[in-house]
Structures are given as C-alpha cells and as structure tokens.
Amino acid sequence: MQIRRNIGSQILSVFFPEKCYICGVKAEMLCEDCKKKFVIPVTRCIKCGRALPEADADYICQHCFTEKPVYDGGIAFFKYTDAVKSWIHNIKYGKMSYQIRILDIYKDQISKAIDEFNPDLLVPIPLTMEHAYLRGFNQSLIVAQRIAKWIKLPVCHALRKTKFTESQTAVDAGRRKRNVKGSFSASKKIRDKRILLIDDVFTTGSTIGEAAKTLKQYTDTVYFFTVAGT
Numbered sequence: 001m002q003i004r005r006n007i008g009s010q011i012l013s014v015f016f017p018e019k020c021y022i023c024g025v026k027a028e029m030l031c032e033d034c035k036k037k038f039v040i041p042v043t044r045c046i047k048c049g050r051a052l053p054e055a056d057a058d059y060i061c062q063h064c065f066t067e068k069p070v071y072d073g074g075i076a077f078f079k080y081t082d083a084v085k086s087w088i089h090n091i092k093y094g095k096m097s098y099q100i101r102i103l104d105i106y107k108d109q110i111s112k113a114i115d116e117f118n119p120d121l122l123v124p125i126p127l128t129m130e131h132a133y134l135r136g137f138n139q140s141l142i143v144a145q146r147i148a149k150w151i152k153l154p155v156c157h158a159l160r161k162t163k164f165t166e167s168q169t170a171v172d173a174g175r176r177k178r179n180v181k182g183s184f185s186a187s188k189k190i191r192d193k194r195i196l197l198i199d200d201v202f203t204t205g206s207t208i209g210e211a212a213k214t215l216k217q218y219t220d221t222v223y224f225f226t227v228a229g230t
C-alpha cells in the first residue's frame with residue numbers, strides 16, 4: 001500500500017510539482033512571498049468592482065462614470081499585479097492550465113462575492129474559432145468550470161464570437177471598443193435568467209460591456225466576474 005501511495009504522489013508531483021507556480025521555490029502552489037502579491041482590493045468601484053483608493057470607497061470609478069456600462073455590476077477579483085499577470089499568462093498561453101488551482105485558495109471569498117449577484121448561469125466569454133484552434137482551450141471557460149463546481153451552477157455557452165478581433169492586450173481603449181462592437185451573438189436559452197459573465201482580465205471593460213449588451217437582448221440581469229482587473 002505504501003509503495004502504491006508513493007507512486008501515486010510521484011505521479012502527482014509530475015503533474016503538480018511542489019513548487020511555487022510564480023517564483024519556483026519549494027511551496028505548495030504559492031509561496032508566502034508570492035501570496036502577498038495576490039492582492040484582493042478592500043475598496044472597489046460599486047459598479048465594476050475594480051480597486052479604488054480607500055478615500056474613494058463606495059463610489060463609482062471614472063470609467064463607469066463616463067462610460068455608463070450596461071452590466072448591472074461585477075467584480076474583478078485580484079489586482080493585476082505582475083505576479084497575477086504572469087499567472088494568468090501561464091494559464092492562457094503557457095499550456096500550464098493546471099495553475100488554475102491557485103483559485104482554489106480563494107474559493108470561499110470568490111463564492112461569497114458571486115453569491116451577492118445571485119446568478120442562475122455562468123457564461124464564459126468565448127474565443128473566436130481561430131483563437132480556439134490556435135490555443136486549444138479557452139481560459140474563461142476553465143475559470144467558469146472551476147467556479148461552477150464550487151457554487152453548483154451550470155456553465156452555459158450562450159455567447160458566440162461572430163467576428164475575429166485582434167488581441168485586446170496591445171490596443172488602446174477606443175480601438176478596443178470599436179474592435180469588439182457587434183462581435184458576439186447570444187442564444188435565446190438565457191431568456192430571463194440572471195447571468196454571470198466570466199472572463200480572465202477586466203481591462204477597459206469593452207469586452208464585458210459588449211457581451212452584456214448582447215445578452216441583454218434576452219435578459220435584464222447581467223453581472224460579471226473576472227479573475228483580475230487593471
């Protein structure tokens with residue numbers, strides 16, 4: 001039995017090496033130093049849930065003030081620190097999707113935050129067919145599936161990407177907004193459901209905004225959760 005157990009843990013350590021996913025020192029997933037870089041904001045914009053300086057608690061951010069987004073609210077969970085950025089990058093491009101396990105450390109806090117929105121369904125932001133083919137998987141779907149397991153809600157593929165959009169990381173806010181305009185279509189099966197959109201990073205909010213607008217053809221209530229926000 002002991003031998004079998006040892007083999008089991010050896011196999012596990014090949015798939016999930018016992019080192020910090022961010023800096024590589026010996027640790028289980030995250031070392032104490034890197035954990036400090038996974039910052040959860042204390043004060044947030046009451047509309048988009050991004051970090052605000054403490055003095056601005058319970059206000060809406062400049063972005064929400066000028067853009068008046070159509071979604072009903074949301075939360076960008078972590079601050080987009082370099083450590084969080086490199087982690088998300090690993091999940092997205094590095095074929096290290098197992099690193100999504102870091103989310104489990106924050107399971108209770110994330111579940112509690114999502115509970116406030118009281119969603120019926122989780123809807124991941126889809127990739128275009130081209131991106132899905134090149135990358136092989138969709139990081140938003142991986143996040144949605146992880147969370148769905150905890151809170152026992154279905155993941156619904158209610159959005160389709162109908163237009164190829166260039167990578168959003170390198171373009172400015174105005175261009176992002178033009179790029180994503182009309183880039184989704186929605187399925188009627190979400191009619192009158194409370195939706196929680198899921199994505200990896202909230203940057204200008206243009207992708208989430210356009211997705212929410214598309215879903216609102218069929219339902220009144222769309223919230224979002226992203227792993228991080230800039």
Ligand SMILES: [Zn+2]
Pocket residue numbers: 020021022023024025030031032033034035
């Ligand atoms: Zn570390």
Ligand SMILES: [Zn+2]
Pocket residue numbers: 045046047048049050060061062063064065
């Ligand atoms: Zn805001």
